[in-house]
Amino acid sequence: MPRRTATMLASTLILIALLCAGVLIKVPYSEMSPGPTVNTLGKVGGEPVLQISGHKTYPTSGNLNMTTVRVTGADYDMNLVESVYGWLAHDSVVVPHDTLYPDGKTEQQSTQENAEEFSQSQESAKVAALTELGIPVASRVVVSTVVKDSPAQGKLHAGDVIKQVDGAPVKQPEDVAKLVTRHDPGEKVTFTVIPARTAQAAEKAGKEPEGSREIVITTVKAPKENRAIVGIQAGTDHTFPFRIDIKLADVGGPSAGLMFSLGIIDKLTPGNLTGGKFIAGTGTIDDKGKVGPIGGINMKLVGARDAGARYFLTPDENCKAAASDTPSGLTLVKVKTISDAKKSLEKIRVGDTAGLPSCSAG
Template identity: 80%
Template sequence: MPRRTVTMLASTLILIALLCAGVFIKVPYSEMSPGPTFDTLGEAKGEPVLQISGRKTYPTSGHLNMTTVRVTGADYRMNLVEAVYGWLAHDSVVVPHDTLYPDGKTEEQSTQENAEEFSQSQESAKTAALRELGIPVKTRVVVSTVLKNSPAEGRLHAGDVIKAVDGTPVKDPKDVARLVTRHKPTEKAVFTIIPAQDAAAAEKAGKEPVGSKDVVVTTKKADDDDRAVVGIQAGPDHTFPFSVDIKLVDVGGPSAGLMFSLGIVDKLTPGSLTGGKFVAGTGTIDDAGKVGPIGGIEMKTVGARQAGAQYFLTPEDNCAAAAADIPDGLTLVKVEAIDDARKSLEKIRGGDTAGLPRCTTG
């Protein structure tokens, strides 16, 4: 057999062996890729994403799409070939597995956490939108979660309204932790609460909850330092003057907050925020309307452009990363709060795109 033929055969066999090895070699990486987008002004699975009752709404046009990212599951282990392909592909990102699932977090735990963040983002989106329009929203501090086997278990319950700690009125969830940590571990903290069932009954009747009571909880030392804790997480609970429901399933995380809030504003105000343009975007939002950064920005811009978006509302802190590789035909618009997002949409609507605050790599 000629030497050249032998060399080519040997090279082919070696290549096949390497490919086979690559298929079986598992690597500690996961993959992110563009997920579907959803128009907050439109429908998902046959029903409106935003459903408002008890308040006049107005026709809308164009798109205000929220964006998503697909990720490989916690239990899935990429092989070497998949990882190399992902590194070379333009429309996916390969990241260390622990980036998506830190501390050995399971897929079930990650899904639950994402669902909780998604629910909270909806509440903040509603609050930010209504406050942007000058519509009053009542807010109170409640027990969000009670940790198992903690001092508070059986004494405080999710949904309890926290009026005061040790007689000091509570106005913000952060006040609860601040007041509890004034204690030393094993000291007693006095919570003045309205039980969850009483608060829920009053809200259903359209009344202010009354009938507070004191609950004494003995503090303990935190697991990671010397702080005194009782094992609860406090959070805000909002009462809206009319019904705003967000109907979207199989989506998690907090990154749709900005687009939900803009969709609500659009439906509650005459005219169209977009002027019929296709706008997509991302970003967390807090009750005051401040926009925060998110993960997977490069995948979200790709997904938005694939869906047909012309403009992409980008959190300021994500601008540099997004601007490093902008999909052709997509304009990245920098936003810091719901107010300047509305101002940018006004420019888009009026065709004044030269005046838009754009993302740059600098």
């Protein structure tokens, strides 16, 4: 066999062996890539994403797209070839597996957590939107979760309205922990609550819940801390003056909050926020309208650009990363609050884009 032919054959066999090894060798990484975008003003599966009843709504136009990131599952074993390809590809990112699934979190646990965050983001989006429009939203402190095998189990239940602790009024969720920790472990604390069923029945009837009862619970010492606890997490529940439903399945996490709130505002106000333009964005939202950072910003920019967006509403804390690698044809607009976003949309609508708050890579 000629030397040249033998060399080429040996090189080919070595290359095949390396590729086979690359496929068989598993690496502790996961991949993030652009996910689908959804127009919050539009429809999915024939149903409007935002459905409002009991209040006048107005026609909308253009796009206010929420953006997503697609990630490999917790149980997916990435091989060496896939990781190298992901590192070289511009429209995907390879990250350590623990970044997406810390502390050995399973895919089921991650899905459940994302679903809970998505539900909470919808609630906050509604509150922020109505507050921005000056529409009152009633709120109350409730038992959010009860820890298994804790002193509160069987005495307090998720959804119970917490009116007082030891006779002191409770106005914010953090008030509960402050009042409980005034005690030493082993002491008794008295909760004045309205049972969840009573509160839910009153809400359906459009009335303020009544019929409180006192529940006495003996505190215990917190794990690894010398403070008293009863084993609950307090949260906030809201009563809306009319019905707002967000119909969107197979999406998780809190990052769509900003775009949901803007979509709600657009539907509840005359005219339209977009001027018919294609705007996408991301960002968490709290009840007070503050926009928070999210993960996977660069993947969301690519997804938005590929969907046709011209402007991207970017949380202030994500601006630096977003500006360092912005897809061509996409203008970043920095936002800190829902009011910021609304003002920027007004400028985009009338074409006054020179004064838009921009993101800087510096």
